[in-house]
Amino acid sequence: MIVIGYRRDTGEWVCKEAGGLYRFGSGQLVFTASLPDLTFAVRAQGGRVGPLVGILVSESSIPALLGGRKPWLETVIRSFHANGGITIVSTAAGIGEKTVSGYVFVPALERFVESFTPLPDAVYNRVKSREEEQSEPFQTAAARLAARGIPLVNRSFFRKSDVYDTLRTDRRLWPYLLPTALVDTVDDVRAWLDQYSCIYVKQDSGSRGNGLFRLTALPGAAAICESPRGQKRLRALDELAPLLQSCRYIVQAAxxxxTWNGRRYDLRVLAHWQRGRYTITGVGVRLAGTQSLTTHTFHGGTVLPYTEVKERIDEQALGQLIALSGERLSERFGFVGEFSADIGVxxxxxxxxxxxNAKPMVFDEPEIETQRLRRLNQLFAELAHLVP
Structure with missing residues (x-):
């Protein structure tokens, strides 16, 4: 580790080391006889320091971060610093042709300081909406990073239909895929319900179980419709027409x-890219409530220790599923360094x-989150060629 400094008046990053020039992100450190008041302990290897990691966030996230209301993101940032890296948090508008304007966390001060850095070694996309990812500032920032060969980790959110179409391109993944398709009309839903008798209908861009319901066919044209809010009997599927017109929906065969003690469960798998392949970081289990449609904790689901069902899981198959899925997703969406998967058994x-999911939520299991921080540090060190 060496100590480097930031001069707020000139925007320069400097060091006192006489061993030669160090690369810092896409720039270089300036030699100085004395360090300024803002200093950072960083890893040094092969003429480089860091890594310098950009964290791309929404405009509305900046005041929350500075006000201490982004605890998970701050934990990630502190972890990067503890491992000899530096982060620059910015919006898309802060990514320029050669520099980034944003906020750097200063461990000695325990706060963020407005600053400039060279373009980073890699950027972690934590923008929180699809709409913002499609905006002109985001697209411009992504193009600038691509032009310099800077990895943008998790370029975009996934839509469910795109994930299914992507995984379908690999025959080895077919056994793991449930029949799935976009639907536009009630007639589309009716055809699927006639074929499978029980189907899930989900918002194509939905998350956390929002916009999800299950249809079970009844004699005639009727069906039972269950959602996280309860269930009701539909006398005809035509009652779904206004809902289907409100946004994009997919159907998926049930x-x-x-079950575990009579209750449905599924797996929440966290995965990261490491040394050229995708591996499992942690596996959580979510147990549905006795009357719950989903296993999401937001809708009555509970956390179950993985050890309770571990013997029921083919872990070799699960590892292959995650490895192949990560490869296909990166081919479709750009480099995916981290993703999570909801897996049924x-x-x-x-x-x-x-x-x-391209932007995994915080896991309830502390051990998974601890391992996640390790993997993120390994990922960005590897992208910056600073692997021990």
Whole structure:
């Protein structure tokens, strides 16, 4: 580790080391006889220091971060610093042609300081809406990073239909996929319900179980419609027409799932890219409530220790599923360094992909979050060629 400094008056990053010039992100440190008041302990290897990691956030996240209301993001930033890296938090508008304007966390001061850095070694995308990712500032920032060969980790959110279409391109993944398709009309839904008798209908861009409901066919044209808010009997599927017109929906055939003490469960798998392949970082289990449609804790689900169902899981198959999925997702969406997967377990222990997420939420299991921080540090060190 060496100590470097930041001069607020000139925007220069400097060091006292006489061993030669050090690369810092896309720039270089300036030699100085004395360090300024803002200093940072960083890793040094092969003529480089850091890594310098950009964290791209929404405009509305900046006041929350500075006000201490982004605890998970601050934990990630502190972890990067503790491992000899530096982060620059910025919005898309802060990414310029050669520099980034944003906020750097100063461990000695325990606060963020407005600053400039060279373009970073890699950028972690934590923008919180699809709309912002499609905006002109974000697209301009992404293009600038791509032009310099700077990895933008997790370029965009996933839509459920795109994930399904992407995984379908690999025949090795077919056994893990439930029949899934976009639907536009009530007639589309009716055809699926006639074929499968029980289906899930989900918002294509939904999350946390929002916008999800299950349809079970009844004699005639009727059906039972269950949602996180309860259930009701539909006398005709035409009652769904206004809902289907409000946004994009997919349908997915229901799986015959395994149960634990009579309750459905599924797996929440966290994965990261490491040394050229995708591996599992941690596995959580979510247990549905006795009357719950989903296993999401937001809708009555509970956390179950993985050890309770571990013997029921084909971990070799799960590892292959995650490795192949990560490869296909990166081909489709750009480099995916981190993702999570909601995986169902069938009565015969077969695994089913429900959905995959480009920006995993915080896991309830502390041990998974601890391992996540390690993996993120390894990921960005590797992207910056600073792997021990």
């Amino acid at each position: 799986a015959d799932t395994d 069938g009565r015969e222990r077969q695994l089913y992909v429900y959905e995959m």
